[in-house]
Amino acid sequence: MFDIGGLEFIVIAIVVLIFAGPKQLPEMMRKLGRIAAELRSASRDLRTQIEKETGGLETPAEIGRQIRRDITEDLLDPYAEIVAAEKAVRKEGAEVSAKLTSAIEPSDEPHTEPKPGSGETL
Numbered sequence: 001m002f003d004i005g006g007l008e009f010i011v012i013a014i015v016v017l018i019f020a021g022p023k024q025l026p027e028m029m030r031k032l033g034r035i036a037a038e039l040r041s042a043s044r045d046l047r048t049q050i051e052k053e054t055g056g057l058e059t060p061a062e063i064g065r066q067i068r069r070d071i072t073e074d075l076l077d078p079y080a081e082i083v084a085a086e087k088a089v090r091k092e093g094a095e096v097s098a099k100l101t102s103a104i105e106p107s108d109e110p111h112t113e114p115k116p117g118s119g120e121t122l
Helices: 006-053 060-104
Strands: none
Touching: none
16 A cells, blocks of 8 residues: 555664654554554445445446446437337328228129109219
């Protein structure tokens, strides 16, 4: 984390021992241990909160893919509704056309012309 080598650690330990003294050193090390544990806990909590906010996505590329998926779904939902409405309109149009065609076509019954002077009209 801090990239401290062995020699640097020994120098820091000697300086702390000189300034703190051998009697206070154990208490200082306990405090340092507690601080390190609190920092680790805070780091873990922050990471958990970030993962929760991003939905568990880890990289910006994954976030971008998820946004693209959401936008595509939002665009395809209305398109699917339009396609379904178009199919319903086409079906209704075909039914109306069939009814009109059957109403216009001559029937199979023979058609007789009215006799002149009988008073029948078409």
